[in-house]
Amino acid sequence: MDGTVIDLTGKVVFVTGGGGGIGRSIALCMADMGADVAILEAIPERCDQVAELVEARGRRALCIAGNAMDADVVQNAVAEAARVFGRLDVLANNVGGVSRRPFVDLAEKNWRRHIDLNLVSNLAATQAAVPIMIEGGNGGSIINVTSIEGSRAAPGYAVYAACKAGLNNLTRTLAVELAHHGIRVNAIAPDFTETPGTRGQFAGPVDPALWHRPTPQQEEAIRRRIPLGRAGIDEECGRVAVFLASELASYVTGTIIPVDGGTWASGGWVRNDRDDWVLPPEAASRTKESQP
Numbered sequence: 001m002d003g004t005v006i007d008l009t010g011k012v013v014f015v016t017g018g019g020g021g022i023g024r025s026i027a028l029c030m031a032d033m034g035a036d037v038a039i040l041e042a043i044p045e046r047c048d049q050v051a052e053l054v055e056a057r058g059r060r061a062l063c064i065a066g067n068a069m070d071a072d073v074v075q076n077a078v079a080e081a082a083r084v085f086g087r088l089d090v091l092a093n094n095v096g097g098v099s100r101r102p103f104v105d106l107a108e109k110n111w112r113r114h115i116d117l118n119l120v121s122n123l124a125a126t127q128a129a130v131p132i133m134i135e136g137g138n139g140g141s142i143i144n145v146t147s148i149e150g151s152r153a154a155p156g157y158a159v160y161a162a163c164k165a166g167l168n169n170l171t172r173t174l175a176v177e178l179a180h181h182g183i184r185v186n187a188i189a190p191d192f193t194e195t196p197g198t199r200g201q202f203a204g205p206v207d208p209a210l211w212h213r214p215t216p217q218q219e220e221a222i223r224r225r226i227p228l229g230r231a232g233i234d235e236e237c238g239r240v241a242v243f244l245a246s247e248l249a250s251y252v253t254g255t256i257i258p259v260d261g262g263t264w265a266s267g268g269w270v271r272n273d274r275d276d277w278v279l280p281p282e283a284a285s286r287t288k289e290s291q292p
């Protein structure tokens with residue numbers, strides 16, 4: 001193995017929701033490694049901002065402003081990227097989102113919106129990208145951004161969790177269906193990650209100065225439940241996406257990679273006041289005051 005093993009020069013990457021957070025980071029990490037990048041993004045200023053940053057890295061950028069919940073928009077955007085750049089090697093199905101509410105209180109309009117955002121966007125992009133990859137004859141890499149909530153119960157987020165679980169199994173199924181074309185299909189499954197979305201910035205160009213900062217109580221809650229003791233940063237997903245896009249992952253397909261600081265592995269164990277790992281009822285009963 002040599003130091004040039006991650007080289008995406010000449011590759012073309014398409015990212016949905018690539019203007020902010022994890023999608024933006026995937027776009028920029030791919031450009032860092034040499035790829036040209038097309039993004040589909042709902043907020044035009046974010047689109048322009050990422051395109052500028054990709055070009056500043058010496059790569060070509062294509063910014064398409066549009067709504068990834070609309071299958072026609074997504075399919076046209078993928079086709080445009082392939083037309084402009086002449087090929088398509090990597091599809092990062094990143095767009096997604098959630099609002100919290102008990103399932104029985106969700107209006108049909110709301111749960112259909114969750115499905116359009118988290119599932120339909122992915123199906124539309126994948127269906128548009130695969131024939132282009134097959135025709136290109138160079139294989140390809142599809143990277144689905146799912147969530148830890150696709151692998152565990154997520155009370156208050158039922159439809160989101162159902163969509164992400166669906167994406168996990170779509171990942172495995174398409175890995176098998178597309179293997180003979182040399183198209184690898186994998187997913188990354190983050191836990192809580194600092195992004196404009198999780199920090200309350202839903203409009204305008206990405207500006208971390210506008211993000212809500214976590215309170216000390218929120219930081220402590222994260223430290224207790226995430227083994228690595230902190231929230232993720234978006235670039236930590238971008239780096240894993242680069243690995244999955246690269247030759248380093250040439251024999252990796254059908255996997256769901258947790259990028260979660262160890263939360264999935266911890267299976268519900270949390271840190272108590274003494275930094276011991278305990279299961280929650282014990283955490284509740286063994287407070288600092290009750291320790292010997």
Ligand SMILES: NC(=O)c1ccc[n+]([C@@H]2O[C@H](COP(=O)([O-])OP(=O)(O)OC[C@H]3O[C@@H](n4cnc5c(N)ncnc54)[C@H](O)[C@@H]3O)[C@@H](O)[C@H]2O)c1
Pocket residue numbers: 016017018019020021022023040041042043046066067068069094095096097098117145146147148189190191192193194195196197198
């Ligand atoms: N951040 C987390 O803690 C976390 C945890 C688990 C999974 N995820 C998943 O990661 C993905 C990205 O999340 P994020 O936190 O980076 O989100 P974010 O809200 O910070 O950024 C998403 C970007 O996509 C754009 N976007 C939203 N809806 C769109 C649409 N309909 N069409 C086009 N663009 C649209 C937004 O404008 C924004 O720029 C999602 O699939 C999410 O479910 C995030």
